[in-house]
Amino acid sequence: MNEEQTGSDEAPVVVDQTDKRSVVPFVAAAAIAIVVLIGIVLGGLLAPAEKNVTLADRLAAAVTNYIDARARTEQRPPPGVACAGFDEVKSGLSDRLGGPKSAVTLDKKGFSNPTVNGDRGKIDATVSFDGKTESSTWNLTRVDGEWLVCNP
Known part of the structure; x- marks a missing residue:
């Protein structure tokens, strides 16, 4: 006997797979790291340890x-x-x-x-x-x- 399956009364779940990621946090972190490195280099050049x-x-x-x-x-x-x-x-x-x-x-x-x-x-x-x-x-x-x- 063939019974026909009836669908569920629930609405189908829709999965949104359009993930919107941004590179902004990575670029900001890289920019901050570069600024810190430049500051360290300039600090070493402008105030060498021998002056301390x-x-x-x-x-x-x-x-x-x-x-x-x-x-x-x-x-x-x-x-x-x-x-x-x-x-x-x-x-x-x-x-x-x-x-x-x-x-x-x-x-x-x-x-x-x-x-x-x-x-x-x-x-x-x-x-x-x-x-x-x-x-x-x-x-x-x-x-x-x-x-x-x-x-x-």
Whole structure:
């Protein structure tokens, strides 16, 4: 027996497959990323890290340069890190550095009390030699934009 199927009383469901997507959010995200990258590059060019160095850091670097140069040469003072006419013995640094032939190391955390008055500066530095630790005040002068170890 053939029975005829009768349709349902419900209305057919219509599925709209016309999906309207937009590229606007993707283009906006790409534009924002490009703006951020340009900002980072310009920030690096216009404000390099070397300009963010404090005067205390520059004084500490001058003392570090002197100690490092002193370890590499027998000349006292080492060339390029001290003022013209600087005498390590007369300044009292020679004794505090263990004499002219000693190997000296710096305690990198041992810099304190930096003071600057125009082109003159002072900083206390803690140095170690022969197992002894000595703290002393270093006098520096700015010559052509560079800080050099000098007589008081």
